[in-house]
Amino acid sequence: MTSPIDTLNAFYDAERRYMAAGGAAAGASFDEMAATLDPAIELHQSPDLPWGGEYRGHEGFRDWSLKMSDAFDQLSVEDARFFVSGDTIVILCRLVTRARRSGQVHDAPMAQVVTVRNGRIAEFRPFYWHVPDYVAASGKAIRAA
Template sequence: MTNSNDCEQVLLKFYAAEERYLAADGKNFSEIASTLHPECVMHQPDSLPYAGEWHGHDGFERWMAAFGDTWASLSVENPTFYPSGTDHIFVRSTVVARAKRTGTDITWPLLQMITVRDGRILEIQPFHWDTVPITTAAG
């Protein structure tokens, strides 16, 4: 079992790396990769432009490229962490983003269930309240 404080620290590092990756237009995946377990999995709803399950560092890098094709900038604001007493941690936050295609600024609530193993992110399962505003903003 991973310490909940360790989970929070790896997630904060991931969120910051994700923000810098988008700001640099996808030029440096290595900082994100350093937060990911080799067997990592990202799940995204079918309704989003970057839908699917993305496995391993290669899959996650492809997901980040698709994500970066959608968002010019994105930040995870005010994350609140809810440790589960296991390797899972739940994170409630607000996402603030600017769509690349439309230039639309959007804010949405997000809940994520994240599994951390060996001090790195193993799995991310986001739960979106409503993906329609997200896909509309994305164009």
């Protein structure tokens, strides 16, 4: 049986390859990421981000990945430390991104709360350090509330 951390690392690897392949703009396949996600996945992103909002199911997650890959051509979770309680993982890490338009690299602390059930990710809740920096790096405007 796959551990929750193994599942999460498989997602991170798939996400990194998706972004490195150019994301949706370059026709990168979402299938490898989808294989790590529960069909009813819930992703909760800060509404202050250009890609903010609530995303549900594989189609919702694919929609989020389109927005992220439009903003960034590289995305990597680095120096991850995992704290596991049952099916919940708290991750303290650095999120390193490179803006697609400007080439600007952004490296900042991040925390995530992830739920894994039956070997697949059921819920993601990321907490970004200083959201305005991500907005600026993405080249997008801050969303109106």
